[in-house]
Amino acid sequence: MPASPQPRIVSDLTESQLLDRLLPLMDTGPAERVGPGDDAAVLDLAGPVVATTDVVVRGVDWREDWSEPEDLAVKVVTQNLADIAAMGARPRSLLLTLTMEPTTEVEWVLRLAAQLGQECRRYGVSAAGGDLSGAPPGFASIGVTALGVLDGVSPVLRSGARTGDRVAVAGSLGRSAVGLSLLLAATAGSRGVGDVAAVPREALAHHRRPSSPLSQGPIAARAGASAMIDISDGLLRDAGRIGRASGVAVSIDSAALAPDLNWAERYLSREEARACVLTGGEEHSLLACFPATVEVPPWWRVIGEVVAGEGLLLDGRAVPAGGWDHFADRPGA
Ligand SMILES: Nc1ncnc2c1ncn2[C@@H]1O[C@H](COP(=O)(O)OP(=O)(O)OP(=O)(O)O)[C@@H](O)[C@H]1O
Ligand SMILES: Cc1ncc(C[n+]2csc(CCOP(=O)(O)O)c2C)c(N)n1
Ligand SMILES: [Mg+2]
Structure with missing residues (x-):
């Protein structure tokens, strides 16, 4: 279809014309050896490649009246x-996949x-390519696939926590x-x-534009972290994932959460x-376990310990994980 002089909606453009505007x-x-524009990108990545993908869907992960496209x-x-x-x-x-x-x-x-x-430049990450697709009325999604390198460190899995490790968090909660x-x-x-x-805008900032202490991942790995996860579905739920993968229980001390609780209580009731x-998702702070033999790096605060058994303890009492589940009727159900 020929482009109208002032393309307003994506159907005023061909896919190639949209890409011509988007890629710069x-x-x-x-x-990269080969970036966007060919059938696939060709990257020079040294050593093992760490790969992940995550998609956000309109109505499930964002609402137009809550979030701007930049968010x-x-x-x-x-x-x-x-x-x-x-x-x-x-x-x-x-790589970026847009359906709209x-x-x-x-x-x-x-x-x-x-x-x-801008985000790619900020983190020194290349945008190597992606895909565009039409979507039925009302549907929109934004998918990203990310690739990373280990720079010689061993990957830190969810399964490495051992009894006696300290449990620490880098970043905010809730x-x-x-x-x-x-x-x-x-x-x-x-x-x-x-x-x-x-x-209040500051109360919405992290929901709209979450940040993660990304450099603390490799720092924790080098410091000797035994297990690590990012908090995407809630502190308890993600701590429970480490516990389950490692065959241990995770015990959390709520006194260590006081700064986060105090901040949240500015806007909400105590409960x-x-x-x-404890159960808020989309935080993207890092949760890691550190053996007693290594130092917990600065920036990390200890919030609990790994103990024998299974499940989660909060101030010594067993608690359910709560948190987000995409296919539950309600969060944590
Ligand atoms: N459709 C799928 N096909 C193959 N593997 C999948 C699929 N969905 C999830 N996984 C794998 O299952 C594991 C858990 O996925 P999950 O999305 O819960 O990870 P996560 O780190 O909690 O991510 P999120 O940020 O979405 O919460 C990951 O290793 C992921 O690669
Ligand atoms: C409109 C709207 N409703 C609810 C939410 C909350 N939400 C969506 S996904 C998720 C957990 C992380 O998901 P994932 O595991 O896929 O990273 C949470 C807490 C939202 N952001 N927007
Ligand atoms: Mg994760």
């Missing part, structure tokens, strides 16, 4: 790069791509969930009409704040 925005320099670029990059970091690896490259209905505004796509390019909770409350009601503008800190 994601240009990260001549890092979504930050979110999908962070959530992928946090998985790379949680293996102890350094991110090197990513033909009526999607060109400007929305270009804003998303521009921010994605901030994304506080934002989600405030957005849900502000837009409650059958038509979803509410006043997002009245919610809601506690739920956010």
Whole structure:
């Protein structure tokens, strides 16, 4: 279809014309042997390659009235790069897959791509390629595949925790969930009409644009971490994944969570704040276990220990994991 002089929606352009506008925005320099534009990219990655993929879907992972396209670029990059970091690896490259209905505004796509390019440059990651597809009415998704390298360290798995290890976290807890909770409350009601503008912006910042202490992944690996995971589905649920993979129980001391609880209580009741800190997803902080023989690196705070048994303990009592499950009727069900 010929391009209209002022393409407004993606169906005003051909796929190639959209790519011609999108790719320069994601240009990260001549890092790859073959970048976007051929059938596949060719990368020079030294040693073992760490690979992950994560997709966000409209209505499930974001709402148009909650998030700008720039927010979504930050979110999908962070959530992928946090998985790379949680293996102890350094991110090197990513691929972007967009599915959208033909009526999607060109400007929305270009804003998303521009921010994605900015994030790539910020982390020294190349945008190596991707895919575009049409989608049925109402459907949209943004998928990223990320590749990383280990720079000579062994990958840190979920299965390496041992009794006596300290459990530590790098980054915040519960901030994304506080934002989600405030957005849900502000837009409650059958038509979803509410006043997002009245919610304090700083309370929404981490939900909209999550950050992850990415460099702490390789630092923890070098320090001798025995197991690591990024917190995407809730502290307890993700700690439980380490416990299950390692055949141990994880015991958490709620006193160590006081800074996060205090922050969350600025916006929510004590009970809601506690739920956010313990079970809130999309945080992308790193959770790792460190054997007693190694030093816990600066930036990491000890929040518990690995003990014999199975499941989770909070202040010495068994607790359910809670947290996010994509196919549950409600979070944590
Ligand atoms: N469709 C799939 N096909 C193959 N493997 C999958 C699929 N979905 C998930 N996995 C694998 O299952 C494991 C757990 O996936 P999961 O998405 O829960 O990881 P995660 O780190 O918790 O990611 P997220 O950030 O989405 O929470 C990963 O190793 C992942 O590669
Ligand atoms: C509209 C809307 N409703 C609910 C949520 C909350 N949410 C979505 S996915 C997820 C866990 C992580 O997923 P994954 O494991 O896929 O990384 C959470 C907490 C949202 N962001 N937007
Ligand atoms: Mg993960």
